[in-house]
Amino acid sequence: MAWRIIGCGNLDRGDDAAGLLVVRRLHALIENLGVEIAGLEIMEQSGESFSLMDCRTGFEHVILVDATAPSGTPGQVRVWNAHAGRLPEEVFPCSTHAFGVREAVELARAMNRLPQTLLIYGIEGKQFSLGAPLSPEVERAVVPVAKQLMMRVSDSLVQTSRRPPRGTLSGDLGRW
Secondary structure, three states, X not given: OOEEEEEEOOOOOHHHHHXXXXXXXXXXXXXXXXXXXXXXXXXXXXXXXXXXXXXXXXXXXXEEEEEEOOOOOOOOEEEEEHHHOOOOOOOOOOOOOOOOHHHHHHHHHHOOOOOOEEEEEEEEOOOOOOOOOOOHHHHHHHHHHHHHHHHHHHOOOEEEEOOOOOOOOOOOOOOO
């Protein structure tokens, strides 16, 4: 069973970096454990629809992680199963590319190209202005989401040890 986890976003637009930071933290968690997880591929993506559709190709199971529009609870994490219905437009408005995650999922649905599993993890953002810092609420959500993704995929994939685990992870999420 092959999984691809895609973190979407833009590091220069405050909370829009959420998806990228989650996959970077996931990489760090795996590295810290000293294991290789066969069948797992983790990647970063800007969130542009056509690229998103291409990077899902060849994988049965895909998880997308992205920031969602502000609605009053910054840092709140919600998960959608793309096979259960359409993604809410108010949560995934058009991205800075004018054609983002929601549009990519709905286009893939219309073309009957959704992978067997497609989960979308959304972290509600607060600030998306060019040059804005990551909000504390979104920063606090990054590690738990990365850990949840690790648990979700590790049960279905083979882990092989590469080396002894290192010390615990700590530090500022903003420094990658």
